Amino acid sequence: SQRKVLVAGGAGYIGSHTAKLLHSNDIEPIVFDNLVTGHRSSVRWGPFVHGDILDTSGLTRTLMQYKPDAVVHFAASAYVGESVEDPAKYYRNNVIGTVSLLDACRQAKIDKIIFSSSCATYGTPQALPITETTAQQPINPYGRTKLIAEQVLRDYATAYDLKYVALRYFNACGADPDGELGEWHEPETHLIPRALLAASAAISHLGIFGDDYDTEDGTCVRDYIHVTDLARAHVLALEHLINGGPNLAVNLGTGRGLSIGEILKAIARVTGRQVPVDINPRRAGDPPALYADPALARETLGFSPEYSDIDTIIRTAAPFFGLESRA
Numbered sequence: 001s002q003r004k005v006l007v008a009g010g011a012g013y014i015g016s017h018t019a020k021l022l023h024s025n026d027i028e029p030i031v032f033d034n035l036v037t038g039h040r041s042s043v044r045w046g047p048f049v050h051g052d053i054l055d056t057s058g059l060t061r062t063l064m065q066y067k068p069d070a071v072v073h074f075a076a077s078a079y080v081g082e083s084v085e086d087p088a089k090y091y092r093n094n095v096i097g098t099v100s101l102l103d104a105c106r107q108a109k110i111d112k113i114i115f116s117s118s119c120a121t122y123g124t125p126q127a128l129p130i131t132e133t134t135a136q137q138p139i140n141p142y143g144r145t146k147l148i149a150e151q152v153l154r155d156y157a158t159a160y161d162l163k164y165v166a167l168r169y170f171n172a173c174g175a176d177p178d179g180e181l182g183e184w185h186e187p188e189t190h191l192i193p194r195a196l197l198a199a200s201a202a203i204s205h206l207g208i209f210g211d212d213y214d215t216e217d218g219t220c221v222r223d224y225i226h227v228t229d230l231a232r233a234h235v236l237a238l239e240h241l242i243n244g245g246p247n248l249a250v251n252l253g254t255g256r257g258l259s260i261g262e263i264l265k266a267i268a269r270v271t272g273r274q275v276p277v278d279i280n281p282r283r284a285g286d287p288p289a290l291y292a293d294p295a296l297a298r299e300t301l302g303f304s305p306e307y308s309d310i311d312t313i314i315r316t317a318a319p320f321f322g323l324e325s326r327a
């Protein structure tokens with residue numbers, strides 16, 4: 001019979017792109033989402049269940065009803081700044097929420113989990129590129145909640161024979177190449193959407209958080225990876241677990257770091273629009289440079305990015321901001 005996967009947080013940005021890709025790989029995505037930050041209109045490739053992962057018995061009932069082969073767990077709060085202001089929300093949603101989800105899986109006898117972790121678990125690394133053995137020393141509550149959730153997964157795996165893949169995303173960006181889904185956060189805090197809003201004059205300018213870092217042009221360097229590539233890594237992780245592969249924690253990045261200056265140049269090149277900018281003070285908790293060593297994901301999952309060159313990222317994202325791309 002057809003494979004099924006429960007996608008917790010499947011109405012959100014990365015979750016909805018993954019639901020679409022699961023469907024196109026003949027796997028039915030059952031989206032479970034509380035719609036606090038997700039969008040009902042982004043759920044189009046399978047059934048939708050309105051629920052909260054903190055409701056263990058409601059989630060258990062849903063799992064018993066659909067009997068999925070695995071759970072992909074995206075449901076979390078994900079603003080670094082907000083996690084400093086309101087850590088209670090982050091420990092509740094991201095740590096207690098994960099424990100609740102894993103308990104529901106145990107009760108429903110679902111033993112395969114794919115978990116959304118983050119490069120934020122590494123904090124400011126001692127050396128680059130970041131490998132999976134780089135010390136995980138998060139510098140904000142968001143990163144700590146993701147690290148604790150990884151540790152919970154590992155302990156549950158040992159004790160209860162759970163199988164998991166933890167995927168440590170670097171900077172997710174871009175949009176569905178078919179134009180059916182985009183990046184849609186409220187408020188929007190991420191660099192590329194804010195730069196495109198400024199390029200389209202929907203906001204007056206992009207505030208750059210510091211241009212005096214010890215990097216080539218003084219702005220922060222990040223590893224920007226296309227959301228459709230991230231989505232495909234989930235399909236590969238699922239195949240890995242179904243084929244009996246071992247538990248894994250892997251980085252999902254390109255191995256290439258880009259400065260904010262390089263992103264703005266790409267926007268000008270692809271859309272023909274200059275991004276008006278202001279130089280603001282540094283944002284608290286921003287490491288100067290982060291980029292992944294992508295080798296382990298390639299070796300264990302056969303993953304390599306296809307859409308993550310910066311021009312493709314900008315070209316796929318631009319239409320959601322009313323911008324056209326040059327041929």
Ligand code: UFG
Binds near residue numbers: 119120172192194206
């Ligand atoms: N930036 C600006 N101006 C803006 C927005 C961002 O200059 O208006 C800068 C940031 O200071 C940073 C870079 O652009 O240097 C990227 O910022 P984002 O907010 O887009 O992404 P972050 O790297 O801060 O955050 C991402 C994920 C988080 C994750 C974090 C790990 O969104 O979930 O990586 O470092 F925790």
